[in-house]
Amino acid sequence: MKTTGIVYTKQHLHHKTGSHHPESGSRLRAIMNALRKQKLFSKREYCLISPEIAPTEDLELVHSREHIKLVKQVCENGGGLLDLGDTVASDGTFMAAKYAAGSAKRAVDEVLKGRLRNAFALTRPPGHHAGPTYAMGFCVFNNVSVAASYLATKGLRRILILDIDAHHGNGTQEIFYDTGNVLYISLHEDPHEFPGVGFEDEVGRDDGLGYTINIPFPLRTGDDAYLKAMHEIVIPVTREFAPQFILLSVGYDGYFRDPVGRLNLSFQIYPLIFRKMLDLASATCEDKLVAVLEGGYCVPRLGKLVLSTILTMAGSSLQRTVDSRPVDLAAEKRAEKIVERVKKVQSKFWKVLKA
Numbered sequence: 001m002k003t004t005g006i007v008y009t010k011q012h013l014h015h016k017t018g019s020h021h022p023e024s025g026s027r028l029r030a031i032m033n034a035l036r037k038q039k040l041f042s043k044r045e046y047c048l049i050s051p052e053i054a055p056t057e058d059l060e061l062v063h064s065r066e067h068i069k070l071v072k073q074v075c076e077n078g079g080g081l082l083d084l085g086d087t088v089a090s091d092g093t094f095m096a097a098k099y100a101a102g103s104a105k106r107a108v109d110e111v112l113k114g115r116l117r118n119a120f121a122l123t124r125p126p127g128h129h130a131g132p133t134y135a136m137g138f139c140v141f142n143n144v145s146v147a148a149s150y151l152a153t154k155g156l157r158r159i160l161i162l163d164i165d166a167h168h169g170n171g172t173q174e175i176f177y178d179t180g181n182v183l184y185i186s187l188h189e190d191p192h193e194f195p196g197v198g199f200e201d202e203v204g205r206d207d208g209l210g211y212t213i214n215i216p217f218p219l220r221t222g223d224d225a226y227l228k229a230m231h232e233i234v235i236p237v238t239r240e241f242a243p244q245f246i247l248l249s250v251g252y253d254g255y256f257r258d259p260v261g262r263l264n265l266s267f268q269i270y271p272l273i274f275r276k277m278l279d280l281a282s283a284t285c286e287d288k289l290v291a292v293l294e295g296g297y298c299v300p301r302l303g304k305l306v307l308s309t310i311l312t313m314a315g316s317s318l319q320r321t322v323d324s325r326p327v328d329l330a331a332e333k334r335a336e337k338i339v340e341r342v343k344k345v346q347s348k349f350w351k352v353l354k355a
């Protein structure tokens with residue numbers, strides 16, 4: 001029987017961000033507590049795996065030598081800021097970040113070799129804002145991009161990254177903007193304020209034209225628009241693309257109680273999206289799917305949110321959680337129009353989107 005792998009190491013906790021930073025070790029502690037409480041690791045459907053450290057050559061698949069060197073230096077000097085904002089490093093960050101990239105790589109490697117059915121890399125620092133030459137938005141190395149690039153070195157030519165963090169993954173988009181090997185689809189909140197890119201007319205360049213799909217939703221968008229985007233864009237385009245591997249760049253900060261994200265998504269939307277992506281993986285690539293943790297800062301609920309998606313990966317589910325989330329009808333209406341607009345823009349590249 002094939003199992004769902006959970007890739008985790010305590011090394012991720014050596015990345016210290018200070019007592020008031022939303023991206024803290026308590027996130028991973030809450031997640032691991034929720035998984036242990038459910039006794040996941042004594043069940044035969046799951047296994048806990050330790051990652052290896054990502055060697056420099058893996059980081060160099062997506063990052064410049066200068067960026068890697070800078071992170072190393074800042075950490076050796078005891079830590080400090082890695083950007084002009086709030087991307088903090090401590091003395092343990094370089095090691096933790098190398099483990100984070102190594103976790104994503106280990107997860108895809110195990111699934112690619114058929115030793116696991118699917119896997120979730122529970123990592124921090126997160127990755128999707130980190131670009132080729134910079135750290136940004138709490139992200140140091142781009143973990144999901146290291147995993148995708150590693151798959152490309154193994155000969156894969158159609159890799160899908162679906163990014164459902166509340167924020168646009170500007171780093172991932174930039175890394176794969178001019179390649180057709182990686183299709184990057186992102187559903188996210190209005191990116192005007194942050195990260196400043198991720199609009200629907202950003203569609204890729206050169207060989208990558210049509211292989212970037214951005215669905216930028218108004219603030220306070222909820223489940224209905226997300227489901228419309230899944231059914232009318234993500235699912236048909238994925239079927240047409242026929243990926244050889246599906247990567248999920250998963251942030252839970254779109255959850256309506258999250259203190260950082262500004263969307264109105266329910267608890268239930270996360271296992272629902274996972275279910276749809278697992279079905280797509282089963283239809284297109286023999287179940288090959290790996291999730292990599294990005295954001296999600298509502299610590300009291302994060303453990304259960306992640307648990308609900310990991311249970312889904314093993315074909316199980318959590319007892320239904322009912323949340324009375326707020327609904328902003330005006331935002332929902334505008335969000336529906338965005339889905340139509342993205343379909344129009346992308347219909348140049350995808351047959352299934354032609355009216």
Ligand SMILES: [Zn+2]
Nearest residue numbers: 165166167295
């Ligand atoms: Zn985020």
